[in-house]
Amino acid sequence: MKKLELVTSTAVPLPIEDIDTDQIIPARFLKGISKLGFGENLFRDWRYDKADQEIPDFVLNNKIYTGEILLAGKNFGCGSSREHAAWALVDYGFRIVVSSFFADIFKGNALNNGILPIQVTETELDHLFRLVEHDSRATFTVDLPQQLMHDANGFSIQFDIDVYKKECLLNGYDDIDYLLSIKDEIVAFEKMNSSPVA
């Protein structure tokens, strides 16, 4: 997993609510057996029409918006557990997703792939959308050690992140590294609970 500490970038606004993982990466593109290459099909059906031509209205096709930060409407990542959604976002180049609410499984998948989901209030999200709509080059710094997202003009928000997950992101570790290190304890647990509860 790639480390994440400081990201300074412009942002891409996608003010739609309840964006589900079928939109992030449609099922017909899940046939890959590696984690790479999914970025090409990120938001496929919003990005391209039936003839595979770019849909100019869609924000990823609007060259004035670029960057490693995605701003998205409430309840981002609902639906399927497909981690391909996180792989597609990383592969495309996003490291941060900001929304007022994240679906559980997506949030876990994002963190396991070096994407930082930043949850903000509705008001903060609206404010961010406005800043970016007003100036597509608006630049933000995400400072993970400080848990801050700010710009140069005095905008600043503090965000929450679980201490364990923060450590993982800062160091590029994942859960397996940790679990493998406690294998003896897992075996001991198995011995004590040959059949937990029932």
Added chain:
Amino acid sequence: MPKTLFDKIWDAHVVKEIAGGRQVIYIDNHFIHEVTSPQAFDGLRTRGIDVFRTNKTIATADHNVPTQNQHLPIQDPLSKKQVDTLISNCEEFQVDLYGLGHKKQGIVHVIGPELGITRPGTTIVCGDSHTSTHGAFGNIAFGIGTSQVEQVLSTQCLILDKPKKMRITVEGQLEAGVSAKDLILYIISKLTVGGCTGYFVEYAGSAIRGLSMEGRMTVCNMSIEMGARGGMIAPDEKTFEYMKGREHLPSGAAYEALKAQWRLLKTDAGATFDKEVSFGAADITPMVTYGTNPGMGIRITDKIPQLDSVSFNKSLEYMDYQQGESMENKTVQHVFIGSCTNSRIEDLRLVADFVKGKQKHAAIKAMIVPGSKQVELQAKQEGLDVIFEQAGFELRQPGCSACLGMNEDKVGAGEYCISTSNRNFEGRQGPGARTILASPLMAAAAAIEGKIVDVRKYLS
């Protein structure tokens, strides 16, 4: 101190607590399938490790398999590669595989309970969000991402935050023609798609206890559509009766001993939940969705709501429906009866019973995809295949099929499909496809009439 069922099971599976309050949770059963496992096996290879507990891992091929001519090689090269990769990974890592062509193959959430692998009191995971289905047997079952599939393969554990607890109580009796599917679509329409995020749900109340095991699975299955981590129902005599004699379970005295333990699996009186909601069964009618998420459902007797939001309008535009319209008499072109929500023998029996002696509407393409080889076989043994054929329905072979449109079972752009599956997202059943979620009976009635009708009119 009184405890909830969820806490009893969860607490018994905590291996240890780590920084930030996260916990290492032991997983009793892990189901894997072809779509979300290849990258996890790759991870094991990269790290040079084996599957830690092969006897707790079961594989099947379901998401990306054809539902016709399953004895022939898979046509689509990418699908074939994925299914072949599952076979070679299972061989290399010595995991039991109920693969294509196996007489017990099927949708992962259908075969788990069918084989008796799904048990009360356990923890169950799978790289598929509808793993919540298994919770109908009184266990903690939930969907995970591929990184977590790799964690479970390598250590049989996951690092998790303990979710909050919520109880949804439904009291009363469902009217004839109103099923478990309507009940859960109704609940989702009230609680919305994000309404249970962060919670693990226990369903309770007389309406829930009154459901068959198949019905309970349908309800737990769709817990994820409200954002819940999972859903569960305390096991009872109905559960034990359903499980009796299944392949992976002991029989005789050993089974009786298990039952005695399982009877303890319930929420104690006085145990508290972080959130409680309740509904009355009498308020529920047959349901249909009109939009592009499962929370956008209405009673068939209601009208599409009038709301002003960008997302809402975008959704109606996609469906080509108007605010304030009724869903009755809307035409559809496809009827899909299948998916882990409604593809069990009970669903097929209900549909067969309804369509017997009737003929599907000429303009409708009606497909029934059984949840497993065993369901398919049983349907044939009971002669349901003949009834379906006479009524003009096509009975396919098991798989996820048009639920997610990964194989060739797709709905065309702009076409409408009334579907017994669980998701009506844009493009879920194929690019541009429009999905209306409903119960098997409502889908069957639409197949006969070529349009959406209130199935209760046939029952009175």
